[in-house]
Amino acid sequence: MSKDHGMSDKVKGKVNQAKGEVKDQVGNAANNPELQREGKKDKLKGNLQEGAGKAKEGSAKY
Incomplete structure (x- = not known):
């Protein structure tokens, strides 16, 4: 398991959520x-990435 414990997935998720929101609004x-x-798809992808990061972060505590 990586040392970031899901942090990179959470960051990527936030970036995709923001990118998706901009596309959706434009x-x-x-x-x-x-x-x-496309914007809605990017937001969904970001939500999934963030969830994966949170799951990794939670599993790293044990």
Whole structure:
């Protein structure tokens, strides 16, 4: 197991969530449903990455 105990997954997750939020908002403002879909997909990916990081962090305590 890596020494960061899930921290890199959590950081990557936050970055993808932020990137997805920007795409979602820009897609909404530009009336671009494809960009909104990409944004929602990035946000979901970020949520999953953050969850994986939290799980690694929790398992590292034992």
